[in-house]
Amino acid sequence: MSRLDSVIRRLQAQRACIDWAVAEVEGRPGCVLELGLGNGRTYDHLRERMPGRDIYVFDRQIKAHPACIPPDDRLFLGDIGETLPSAAGRLGRSTILVHSDLGTGDEARNRALAAGLAVMLAPMLLPGAVVMCDQEMPLQPGWARLPEPKGVPPDRYYLYRTG
């Protein structure tokens, strides 16, 4: 498989998982967290698929296309280890969907990050919330890992639902 094939598969899997998660939480109130804005493509997809939701975005810095930058009051800039607890204080337990795509090429760092994220996210999530993460997360109390939607290769996204 060429790198062109590979990126197409990766982006299709990303879209399939997001679309699946959006359908899973449809009709349940709650806000959305986008961890990692990057170029802004998935943020754009989330806001297009869920026009009525408040979407809060976290990243170290803005590198996104100008059309994909969230409003200031939905944006948390800085280290996720500081911004996520700060958001928890402001938002409380009000999140129904999380999309996290913060992984780097450093596997040890990715594991530590995913473990920290799970602990920080747990008190923010409503019952029945869905978490999609590009890294495997340690299960928190009441969480269940879900299988990938049909057609999505395994271990591309890790999907969880709170109890």
Place this chain on the structure above:
Amino acid sequence: MSRLDSVIRRLQAQRACIDWAVAEVEGRPGCVLELGLGNGRTYDHLRERMPGRDIYVFDRQIKAHPACIPPDDRLFLGDIGETLPSAAGRLGRSTILVHSDLGTGDEARNRALAAGLAVMLAPMLLPGAVVMCDQEMPLQPGWARLPEPKGVPPDRYYLYRTG
């Protein structure tokens, strides 16, 4: 359409056009020119689909993934206005397929570049050669514009065949 949808469509169209062009020139001898290496994805796709072909690559500088960097003797680094004529001197009329993806956000610059490319490429192309370009090119003597392959949106690639 979200930017995630849009990039998936763009990459699928790119792959469809390349695969179509590869099939068009199958069985005809000649080398391949990749104008614009970028991240190396399309180069990787070209070499995977045409393992027996010599593929010459042109770019200002190397920004590709390390696994997608061509061998030194297939690489022309510098301004395309200098490297392409230099390659013409070395390769003569021996090219059967060109993939060009050099466009920027500057429309006037893109038009001038595409016009220059067409003139520089013309003496390098074998009869029946195929040119795929992300910009519209002025037709050279004997060239015909070809329709996009099925399923590819119009004006995403411009396709030409020499007489």
